[in-house]
Amino acid sequence: MKTVRIGSGAGYSGDRIEPAVELAEKGDIQYLGFECLAERTIALAQQEKMKNPAAGYDPLLEPRMRAVLAICKSKGIKIITNMGAANPGAAAAKTAEIAKKLGINGLKIAAVTGDDVLDVCKQGDFALLEIEGRVGDLGNRILSANAYLGAEPIAQALAAGADVVITGRVGDPALFLAPLIREFGWAMDDWDHLGKGAVVGHLLECTGQITGGYFADPDYKDVPGLARLGFPIGEVSEDGSLVITKVPGSGGAVTAATCKEQLLYEVHDPANYVQPDVVADFSQVKIQEIGPDRVRVEGGRGKPRTETLKVSVGYIDSYIGEGQISYAGPGAPRRGRLALEIVRERLKLTGVQTNEIRFDLIGVDSLHGAKLAEGNEPYEVRIRVVGRTDSLAEAVRIGNEVETLYTNGPAGGGGAAKSAREVVAVASVLLPRDLAKPTIKYVEV
Amino acid sequence: MKLREIAHSRTGDKGNTSNISVIAYDQRYYPLLREQVTAERVKALFAGIVHGGVVRYELPNIGALNFVMQQALGGGVTRSLALDAHRKSLSSALLDLDIEDLSKSEDA
Numbered sequence: 188m189k190t191v192r193i194g195s196g197a198g199y200s201g202d203r204i205e206p207a208v209e210l211a212e213k214g215d216i217q218y219l220g221f222e223c224l225a226e227r228t229i230a231l232a233q234q235e236k237m238k239n240p241a242a243g244y245d246p247l248l249e250p251r252m253r254a255v256l257a258i259c260k261s262k263g264i265k266i267i268t269n270m271g272a273a274n275p276g277a278a279a280a281k282t283a284e285i286a287k288k289l290g291i292n293g294l295k296i297a298a299v300t301g302d303d304v305l306d307v308c309k310q311g312d313f314a315l316l317e318i319e320g321r322v323g324d325l326g327n328r329i330l331s332a333n334a335y336l337g338a339e340p341i342a343q344a345l346a347a348g349a350d351v352v353i354t355g356r357v358g359d360p361a362l363f364l365a366p367l368i369r370e371f372g373w374a375m376d377d378w379d380h381l382g383k384g385a386v387v388g389h390l391l392e393c394t395g396q397i398t399g400g401y402f403a404d405p406d407y408k409d410v411p412g413l414a415r416l417g418f419p420i421g422e423v424s425e426d427g428s429l430v431i432t433k434v435p436g437s438g439g440a441v442t443a444a445t446c447k448e449q450l451l452y453e454v455h456d457p458a459n460y461v462q463p464d465v466v467a468d469f470s471q472v473k474i475q476e477i478g479p480d481r482v483r484v485e486g487g488r489g490k491p492r493t494e495t496l497k498v499s500v501g502y503i504d505s506y507i508g509e510g511q512i513s514y515a516g517p518g519a520p521r522r523g524r525l526a527l528e529i530v531r532e533r534l535k536l537t538g539v540q541t542n543e544i545r546f547d548l549i550g551v552d553s554l555h556g557a558k559l560a561e562g563n564e565p566y567e568v569r570i571r572v573v574g575r576t577d578s579l580a581e582a583v584r585i586g587n588e589v590e591t592l593y594t595n596g597p598a599g600g601g602g603a604a605k606s607a608r609e610v611v612a613v614a615s616v617l618l619p620r621d622l623a624k625p626t627i628k629y630v631e632v
Numbered sequence: 633m634k635l636r637e638i639a640h641s642r643t644g645d646k647g648n649t650s651n652i653s654v655i656a657y658d659q660r661y662y663p664l665l666r667e668q669v670t671a672e673r674v675k676a677l678f679a680g681i682v683h684g685g686v687v688r689y690e691l692p693n694i695g696a697l698n699f700v701m702q703q704a705l706g707g708g709v710t711r712s713l714a715l716d717a718h719r720k721s722l723s724s725a726l727l728d729l730d731i732e733d734l735s736k737s738e739d740a
Contacts (some may be wrong), residue, residue, distance in 0.1 A: 227710045317647045317708055401642070408640060444640060444655065447694050451653035453644030455700045457689050473693050486693070504711045545713045553715045555725050556680050573713045612711040615647065 189425045191370045193363055193387070195418055196255070197221040197268075198394035200228060200245055204254050206395070206418040206437070211258040213434045214420050217370075219259060220362040221251065221268035222392045227613045229356055230501020232273035233331040234611070243274035244281065244353075252285045260291050260350065267341060267362050271353040273331065275300050278353045279630045286632045294632040297344035299354040301336065301625040304498055304618060308332040313616040315500065322500065322616060330611065331501040334618055337463035337492075338384075339375055340625035341365035349629065356499065358463045360388025363421065371425050378465055382489020383427025385460065385467035390431060390449055390484065394418045397431060397449040399439030412438020428485040430477065441480040450474070450484075463496055463620075465489040495617035504612035505542065505575045508582030510589025511549070512596075512603040515567035522597035523548050523568040529596055530572050533588045540581055541574035569602075575610075582607035635731050639665060641723035650682070650704035650719050652726055656695035665697055666690065668731050674699050677729065678722065699726075 194216040196207030200223040211219055223245045236243025245251075248270045259266055271278040279298035286294045309332075312323045322329065333356035342365045344352045352365075364384040367373065373380040390397055397419050399410035417437025422430040431441050450469060454460055458470040468488040475483045510530075514522045527546045534541070547553035549569035552560040572589050576582045586605025593603055635654070638661040644651045654669055656662045671688040678686075684702025691698065705719055706712035 404640070407636065444657070447655045447696055448640065448642040448653060450694065451644070451651070451655075451691070451696060451698050452642055453646055453651065454698060455646070455649065455651055457691055457698060470689075470691060471693060472691075507713065543713060547715060549715065554721045558680060559677075559725055559728075571715060575711075575713060610711055612708060614708075 189371065191218070191366060191423050192216045193218040193220060193366055193391065193421045193423065195220050195222070195363070195391040195394045197223050197251070198392060198396060199223060199225060200247060202394060204251055206416060207251065208254050208258065209434050209437060210418055210420065211255050211262065211264055216264055216420060218265050218267060218366040219255065220391065221266070221270060222359050222362055223247070224269045224272060224356060226499060227501055227611055229273050229333045229499065230331045230611045230613060233501060236273045241277050244272045244278035245270035248278055248281060249285065252282050253289070256286055257289050257291060260294060265345060265349070265366065266351045267365060269354045269357055269362060271298060271355045273355065275353045275355050276628065282351055282353065283630045283632045291632060294351065295349050296351040296353065296630045296632070297347070297349035298628045298630070299336070299340045299344060299352065299357070299625060300628070301623055302333045302354070302356040304334045304623050305332040307622045308498060308500065308616060308618065313618065316615040316617070318614050325500070325502045328503040329500065330503065332498050334496045334498045334623040335463050336496070336623060336625050337361050338365035338368055339464070340627055342368040344627050345369040347629070359392040360385050360462055361464065363388035363391050364464065367423055375464065378489035378491055380427050380489070381465035382467040383487040385462050385465055385489065386469060386472060386484065386487035387421050387423055387429050389460070390446065391419055391421050393449060393452065395439065396452065397445055398433050398441050399445055402445050402448060408444070410440050414438065427487065428483065431482045431484060432480055441482050443474050443476050443482055446474050446482045446484060461493060463492065465492050494620060496620045496623055498616045498618045499613050500616060501611055501613050504610045505577065506579045506582040506607065507573060507575055507610050508585030508607040509571065509573040510586035510603065510605040511569055511571045512589055512592050512600045513567060513569040514597065514599055516599070519566065519568050520548065520551060520564055522599065523570045525597045526570045526592050526600065527572065529592065530588050534585065537584070537588070539584045539588070541576055541585070544574035545572070547571040579607055579609060633731050633733055634727065635669065635729040636727035638731065639727065641727055643720045643723040645705055645709050645718040645720070648703055648705045648708045650701045650722060652699045652701070652723050654697045654699070654726065659695045662692065662695040664731065664734070669697060669729065671699065673729065674726065677726065681719070
């Protein structure tokens, strides 16, 4: 049975680069995917693009391409990535420029666009899912609207001979489903195979999270070599079954347990995992260790895709101001609590306007609240006061009040830090899928 | 005993919804998870953090449960004021849940 080996070279924008190089050099792979877009990344990239029309793609595109482009070209490994963010065209041009500088010839780079549906969303005034209201209610605070495109345009670009495919927003698993469609000739209504391919993509897209990253818990779940964690390889068969493995000698571990944790990561109803190309069903998946760092995954299924595409709408939500300061030694938690009370009173006295505010004692109750923290008194604590405001100027005042604890607060406070920032948030709408029209453009070097 | 002795867990986030998997180290512990780690217990544990409903999905093939918790991320990861805006650390709190080892109590 025909198999294809796909490596996963980035699970988020800032991910490590050397494991991707290791995959390209020693992974015996035919495809290398880089997933680099978190929920709000495109909105932030859109802000960059508004300042500079040649910007708006992933800030690490250049070092990543420099690191892997020549190896991939020499070994015939195709690169698929959403590092195009808000500007896949500019990302493709930049990649071509890097290829030229590296002396690479005969490289075909595809830029997939059409995910930008801001105008359509404004015209349609669709309802927002996570917050109340409609697109129009966001007024001039709206920054971006990007539909999660599917694997089809990526597969088309591969079929047209692209060596590198750069997209904006696509469903993360689509980066890995696309080469399977290309290699195995799966039809776009072959729901069962597309469902199995979605399992492959879902397991690979967070890189190290399936090879022992985000897993270690000393004495319970020990993982060797996390500083040189190997990224995953999916060895996929034509029937859609899969073996997850990694480069021999790299750090980390691929076990049934690491694969199970990743199978359910960011999944809601496992029988209905909605992707642009298919509604995947993970509920019957079986996971079995078949050798050292080799885990077999099978039993994924699929159902017809939905009539809508999810769209992430980026908008300026509010401003957040924050201040922190630490206390240590005997009585530290009591001095921390006193500090919080002082800031609470100061913000009231000086009339700082907030819509929402938190007073945390880091080391005690900042993560899970007071109830779960009961009875545990630490040696050192750090107070954190954070509030949401309608303007940056108002946000600045919160951190300032925490900083004044140096000379006006409890004894022994140290290490104050403050910040104020604009909050670009994301909400979703469901868009009739015909309203997003993928387009592919090519650059050749 | 603590849930941590028989299961491992990972938290994921999407919008304002958090999901936590609870996975048996050994398939033989799965019935114990199914019986004792209920949606009601999880909702009670996270009262004050999770403001919406908690739904439990069962995955017997891999010996796992998946808890989906609505209105759990302070309005959404991208706007939350929380230090851990993704609430990725919730899985560690869940593993501190007390589990009654039924086989042992029968022996005694």
